[in-house]
Amino acid sequence: MEVLNQSTVISIESIRVACRHCTLSSLCLPMGLTPEDVERLDDIVKRARPLHRGDILFREGDRFRSLYVVKTGSLKTFAPSSEGGEQVLSFHLPGEIMGLDAIDKGEHACSASALETSAICEIPFGRLEELTAIIPSLQHQMYRLLSKEIGQDTDLLLLLGKKNAEERLAAFLLSFSQRLHKRGLSATDFHLSMSRHEIGNYLGLAVETVSRLFTRFQDDGLVRVERKHIELLDLQGLEEIVGGVGAGRRSPQCRQHT
Amino acid sequence: MEVLNQSTVISIESIRVACRHCTLSSLCLPMGLTPEDVERLDDIVKRARPLHRGDILFREGDRFRSLYVVKTGSLKTFAPSSEGGEQVLSFHLPGEIMGLDAIDKGEHACSASALETSAICEIPFGRLEELTAIIPSLQHQMYRLLSKEIGQDTDLLLLLGKKNAEERLAAFLLSFSQRLHKRGLSATDFHLSMSRHEIGNYLGLAVETVSRLFTRFQDDGLVRVERKHIELLDLQGLEEIVGGVGAGRRSPQCRQHT
DNA sequence: ATTTGTTTTTGATCTAGATCAAGTGCCGCC
DNA sequence: GGCGGCACTTGATCTAGATCAAAAACAAAT
Structure with a gap:
């Protein structure tokens, strides 16, 4: 089996752990929220979704329902390029969010698969949207996250172009x-x-x-x-x-x- | 002088025209808003900012305050690459929004300059955020716009990579x-x-x-x-x-x- | 341990497109 | 309306990195 970056043992306990105890909260959506707001966010997050190497989290074309945050492990996203090939679009480490590119069209534009055993938090987007409407700092956080993703793409663009x-x-x-x-x-x-x-x-x-x-x-x-x-x-x-x-x-x- | 895509004459009238009369509203932020909500959006939009070829709308490093929408004309965004060169990141046509990549860091990560005589709508982001918190459909529209931008970057990534x-x-x-x-x-x-x-x-x-x-x-x-x-x-x-x-x-x- | 398939490395060649080098045409400007 | 400069085109050469080929290192299964 693989040597994992974080911990080879994924206990029931660690899966049940809420956002406020998550070591990733400073990188993730809860960043800068009050404990009460974190609680509310926590209520809508679904946990316990261990994936193994090669498992698909979502596929290109799947209806978009949720955003996903890597809790442990790592994933890649990729899209088919012309002629059956595929282009790897990004690698995702713990605390990073996937699925942001699917909001626009309502369906996933790329697929995501686990590179190793990984735990994922699922955040139903509809619920999240309701929450961001009443928690300004969460809304701001969302805008920042989306914007950050754009910035990262830009960096990669520069890399590939120049x-x-x-x-x-x-x-x-x-x-x-x-x-x-x-x-x-x-x-x-x-x-x-x-x-x-x-x-x-x-x-x-x-x-x-x-x-x-x-x-x-x-x-x-x-x-x-x-x-x-x-x-x-x-x-x-x-x-x-x-x-x-x-x-x-x-x-x-x-x-x-x- | 240049032959413009839309109209060579930018009258005072056309500058004063509000979002609800704008031919671009179906491509822009007002998409899917009620007339009342468009009105509210309209209140925060600053207009009348004609740029000429080569004029800079914002510079890399500038404090981020506003998003900008192209009303007529066209612009490019670009970032310096290593060794003094620059990478053109995108071209913007009427109805397209610029500055989304700056939300995260609070300062512009790229510069924008006019490719021809262009009119711009400026949307102070702070005001917009307040508005999106109380107009759910506008919030949704913003999420879609940001997400769309990510999708476009992805397309370009595929282009450059493959x-x-x-x-x-x-x-x-x-x-x-x-x-x-x-x-x-x-x-x-x-x-x-x-x-x-x-x-x-x-x-x-x-x-x-x-x-x-x-x-x-x-x-x-x-x-x-x-x-x-x-x-x-x-x-x-x-x-x-x-x-x-x-x-x-x-x-x-x-x-x-x- | 042996087989089988996959991933990685290493070497030899080939080529798309960069770079270098000259034009050529367009446009603004005094 | 002729000059100067820049944008574009066209041709000749060069090269980074792709492709082809094959061996070596692993990993999983038997």
Whole structure:
């Protein structure tokens, strides 16, 4: 079985635990709510939905009813691209919300599947909307969340539009590192729950390129890679790569349409 | 002077016109509101802000105060990428809202500049939030708008991650065509207010590639191009290109990391 | 332990599209 | 109305990264 990021044991207790005791509340919807309001939010949240690797949370085309928050584990969302291929759109870590893109059309525009054993909170959107109408700070929180999602997409857009393979992978690793760190986990030593193939797909690169880059980063002393276990040895070095400034390494190349 | 898409004359009258008389109301925030609610929305909207080509509506880093809706004309948003370059993030046509990505951080994450003479409606976000709390259908509309923006970003992500140059430009032209059509303009005969350079930047292609593709599309009888004036001659042909299926043309190529 | 299938790595080639280099045409401007 | 500059086009070359091919490392099942 898989070594989970958080805890291999998902007890009944931890599933029953309410929003106000959730270690993720500072990243999630309850952020900034009064204890009473958290209680109200808690009332509409459905818990206990353990998924296993490969399980589908929702499918493209499914009627949209709920938003989902990752409690433990991780998931990916993906949409079919032309010719049967699929594009990985995002990876979701604990505290992150899925399904926001479905509000508009009333049906899910992408599918979500678990990358490892994962626990999910389900939030019926209709109920949430009623709640946001009477809890201004929750409404504000929702707007922020939606807006944040747009910002993240923008970042990825910039990545795919303007950065080369090296910069993309470095950015990916750093982003992962930061997100884990916010969740109280190590920023420099972690487990990638997705395959090289999924990373490549997400970054718009071929599997082989991803693999070669991992090797190169390791040779350069930037990371230590052992299958899915990653250790970031030189955060600054990675940041320099992302910055586009080759800094320590080559430079007269890789400019793109200015 | 430029030939505008809508009207070269922006009279005082047209600026004073309220949301309820606006031809764009079906695309904009008032969608689905009662006349009374439209009135209330109208009260908080500031109008009369004619911009000219190159004028900046807001800058990256500016404190976020308002959302902006294009009334006439068009704008682009862009963010600086590493090494001084900039990435064009989106083009905005009448009825489209700008600034949604700034809600989260409280400051604009990108800049917006006018591609031609344009009129803008400004909607102070604080006031709007108050209003959405008491008008459920407006709240819902806001959620939908934010969600839609996420969906659009996703589409562009798919474009940049999975499609080749030909597919990208075809998708761009068709998307433009559809958006203009929704606004009551011709779907097959229009004026591109942005430069080849900006198109290339948006699509992640070099100017030269864009130019060559226009030429090729024209040679293939798909479009007629005369500087910024575009005529789509074969919508289906363009759709086939986007679909990834070369259909009428070549085929054993262009697969990417499945 | 052996088999079977999957994921990852490594090497060799190929190509779409970037980059470099010249025009060419358009438009505003004094 | 001729000059200067910028947007666009066209052609020639170069290269990052895809694709092809194959071996190596694992993992799950028998």
